Amino acid sequence: MTRKAGDNPKDLLFEKTTAVFAFGVLFLAFLLFALLVRESLPAIRKFGAAFLVTKTWDPVAESFGALPFIYGTLVSSFIALLIAVPLAVGSAIFINEFAPEWLKTPVAFLAELLAAIPSVIYGLWGIFVLVPVLRDWLMKPAASYLGFLPLFKGPVYGPSMLAAGMLLSIMIIPFILSVSREVLATVPRLQKEAVLSLGGTHWEMIRIVIGQHCIPGIFGATILGLGRALGETMAVTMVIGNRPDILLSIFQPGYSMAAVIANEFTEATGELYLSALVEIGLVLFLLTFVVNFAAKWILKTMVSRAARGL
Amino acid sequence: MRKGIGRWIGIGLTLLGLAWALPAMAADVIINGAGATFPYPLYSKWFYEYSNSHPGLKFNYQSIGSGGGVKQITAGTIDFGATDAPMTEDELAKLPGPIFHIPTAIGAVAVVYNLEGVQSGLKLTPDILVDIYYGRITRWSDRRIVSLNPGVKLPSTDIVVAHRSDGSGTTDIFTNYLSAVSTEWRAKIGRGKSVNWPVGLGGKGNEGVAGVVKQTPGAIGYVELAYAMQNKMKTAALRNKEGNFVVPSLESTSAAAAGAAKSMPADFRLTLVDAPGKDSYGICGLTWLLIYKEQRDEAKGKAIVSFLKWAIRDGQKMNAPLLYAPIPKPVVEMVDKTIRQINFKGKSLY
Numbered sequence: 001m002t003r004k005a006g007d008n009p010k011d012l013l014f015e016k017t018t019a020v021f022a023f024g025v026l027f028l029a030f031l032l033f034a035l036l037v038r039e040s041l042p043a044i045r046k047f048g049a050a051f052l053v054t055k056t057w058d059p060v061a062e063s064f065g066a067l068p069f070i071y072g073t074l075v076s077s078f079i080a081l082l083i084a085v086p087l088a089v090g091s092a093i094f095i096n097e098f099a100p101e102w103l104k105t106p107v108a109f110l111a112e113l114l115a116a117i118p119s120v121i122y123g124l125w126g127i128f129v130l131v132p133v134l135r136d137w138l139m140k141p142a143a144s145y146l147g148f149l150p151l152f153k154g155p156v157y158g159p160s161m162l163a164a165g166m167l168l169s170i171m172i173i174p175f176i177l178s179v180s181r182e183v184l185a186t187v188p189r190l191q192k193e194a195v196l197s198l199g200g201t202h203w204e205m206i207r208i209v210i211g212q213h214c215i216p217g218i219f220g221a222t223i224l225g226l227g228r229a230l231g232e233t234m235a236v237t238m239v240i241g242n243r244p245d246i247l248l249s250i251f252q253p254g255y256s257m258a259a260v261i262a263n264e265f266t267e268a269t270g271e272l273y274l275s276a277l278v279e280i281g282l283v284l285f286l287l288t289f290v291v292n293f294a295a296k297w298i299l300k301t302m303v304s305r306a307a308r309g310l
Numbered sequence: 311m312r313k314g315i316g317r318w319i320g321i322g323l324t325l326l327g328l329a330w331a332l333p334a335m336a337a338d339v340i341i342n343g344a345g346a347t348f349p350y351p352l353y354s355k356w357f358y359e360y361s362n363s364h365p366g367l368k369f370n371y372q373s374i375g376s377g378g379g380v381k382q383i384t385a386g387t388i389d390f391g392a393t394d395a396p397m398t399e400d401e402l403a404k405l406p407g408p409i410f411h412i413p414t415a416i417g418a419v420a421v422v423y424n425l426e427g428v429q430s431g432l433k434l435t436p437d438i439l440v441d442i443y444y445g446r447i448t449r450w451s452d453r454r455i456v457s458l459n460p461g462v463k464l465p466s467t468d469i470v471v472a473h474r475s476d477g478s479g480t481t482d483i484f485t486n487y488l489s490a491v492s493t494e495w496r497a498k499i500g501r502g503k504s505v506n507w508p509v510g511l512g513g514k515g516n517e518g519v520a521g522v523v524k525q526t527p528g529a530i531g532y533v534e535l536a537y538a539m540q541n542k543m544k545t546a547a548l549r550n551k552e553g554n555f556v557v558p559s560l561e562s563t564s565a566a567a568a569g570a571a572k573s574m575p576a577d578f579r580l581t582l583v584d585a586p587g588k589d590s591y592g593i594c595g596l597t598w599l600l601i602y603k604e605q606r607d608e609a610k611g612k613a614i615v616s617f618l619k620w621a622i623r624d625g626q627k628m629n630a631p632l633l634y635a636p637i638p639k640p641v642v643e644m645v646d647k648t649i650r651q652i653n654f655k656g657k658s659l660y
Contacts, residue, residue, distance in 0.1 A: 058506035060506065132525055155468050155470075157526060237475065238514065242511065243507075243510070243511060262514075263477070264477045265477075267476065267478060267479075268377055268477055269377040269380060
């Protein structure tokens with residue numbers, strides 16, 4: 001099947017050229033990593049591993065710790081997934097399985113259009129629409145009735161971890177939605193019809209087919225969304241409240257790694273301050289790397305388990 | 311036939327080359343600068359007006375932030391820097407040669423709030439402001455605020471504190487003021503372009519803080535005076551050193567500058583906060599251009615010096631319409647003396 005590329009000089013040239021491009025990408029990633037490490041060396045030397053578990057972020061005293069930012073990034077992304085995955089998978093199932101033909105295209109098109117909106121527009125919408133609505137209609141009532149729960153403790157400001165998570169969820173829905181639809185479309189028609197012809201309901205058909213076929217694919221779609229949520233900067237910083245603190249309540253403000261870099265990098269003076277910001281970039285880089293790697297691994301075991309199950 | 315086409319192409323290319331080269335020859339001096347964003351509207355107006363009356367001179371100013379301006383002038387990649395915070399001793403020590411801080415304008419930071427039914431001009435003392443930003447005063451109906459403002463109906467809403475999340479000269483001026491009026495603030499928080507705020511929400515840029523304040527009932531924040539005035543935000547009247555309550559305005563900013571002019575140090579690295587004078591507003595700050603004393607390029611150095619001569623006199627007339635206070639007269643004379651010292655290999659460029 002694979003002919004040796006040495007047969008034809010043109011093929012050889014083509015192969016080598018594409019190889020250069022491929023290694024170029026790897027080389028770029030390596031350069032990025034190397035530069036991040038080099039620039040964050042002063043901070044690594046000064047704070048060591050404590051950087052990852054320290055809560056203070058004090059540019060005046062030059063005492064830096066990344067924990068509130070790591071926490072904020074993870075929690076806001078988690079909230080986003082919690083909201084986005086059911087919504088996106090649900091609408092993917094509806095569009096693919098139930099929607100009449102005339103509704104299918106516009107709904108799918110509009111949902112995917114969400115991906116094309118610049119994040120600063122999402123941020124503005126967040127400040128002027130989402131945050132006031134959330135504050136007056138959800139957070140205030142919730143805080144007064146459920147405020148005894150640590151998760152919903154007041155006071156209510158508006159900009160908060162919850163607002164950031166919700167905004168992120170809207171931003172990642174199109175990614176999860178369109179990949180989920182592709183995954184659902186790969187299910188052989190015969191299998192679906194087989195379930196129905198055995199007397200299964202629509203719900204049973206979807207449950208069986210998705211359970212058998214689509215979970216790994218939908219998981220992959222979720223990871224794609226997560227990757228975007230982890231790195232999102234502009235929209236998050238506009239609604240998260242930018243407070244480097246670790247508070248259990250999702251009504252309280254927080255901060256994310258990408259947001260603090262964007263906020264403070266331009267005016268950061270002093271070697272240690274700058275390198276602490278670069279080290280946050282390094283941590284974000286590694287975190288994204290670990291998340292993707294873990295996802296690939298889980299996906300692989302899922303796929304092989306599903307294959308054995310069949 | 312072929313030869314003919316070749317000749318025509320040759321002539322065409324020559325003409326094109328000339329067309330390209332002529333304007334380049336005319337604009338033979340390009341001055342590169344970078345730094346503060348706060349005076350950018352003023353500087354771009356200055357550069358535009360000055361280039362118009364001086365053909366052959368062009369300015370290229372990148373408003374990348376004061377920190378970036380200091381970094382680039384230290385590295386020598388630009389001809390002048392611009393900053394809202396005077397360079398620290400550490401930063402000065404890293405420079406290849408002596409540098410001048412040339413004050414160009416004075417800005418003020420307004421304390422703005424969102425309280426339904428309360429007019430602009432709510433009275434606040436420095437202590438109250440510090441305690442609000444410390445998180446010790448948490449309600450607008452606090453006894454200290456109420457007793458200061460008889461006749462004003464203050465709601466019992468929570469105070470939502472807003473500050474800048476991005477590093478900024480505005481924050482530097484504001485925290486400098488809080489440090490000046492409170493020894494506790496100076497010891498525990500300090501001043502800087504970014505600080506470790508005890509409470510509050512961070513907004514990115516003036517528009518971010520203004521967004522939080524406008525959107526959140528009970529919010530208090532600080533923005534540049536020009537921004538507060540253009541957006542018609544409610545500003546607080548702060549008690550100054552002499553005990554008068556003063557709202558931020560061009561007049562009260564100029565008064566602060568005049569009050570501080572007497573104590574202006576020779577290097578102009580003065581912080582204007584809590585300035586003396588009965589009409590002075592407390593939270594003001596200078597903004598500076600950073601120019602090396604010894605210029606490396608004679609033509610550029612000459613152009614910079616003659617621009618500075620213009621900027622501290624005629625240029626100052628453009629300050630007020632853009633809501634920057636001009637440099638007080640006695641200080642202009644001092645700056646003029648400093649500009650005379652700028653030289654190229656020992657030769658004055660004045």
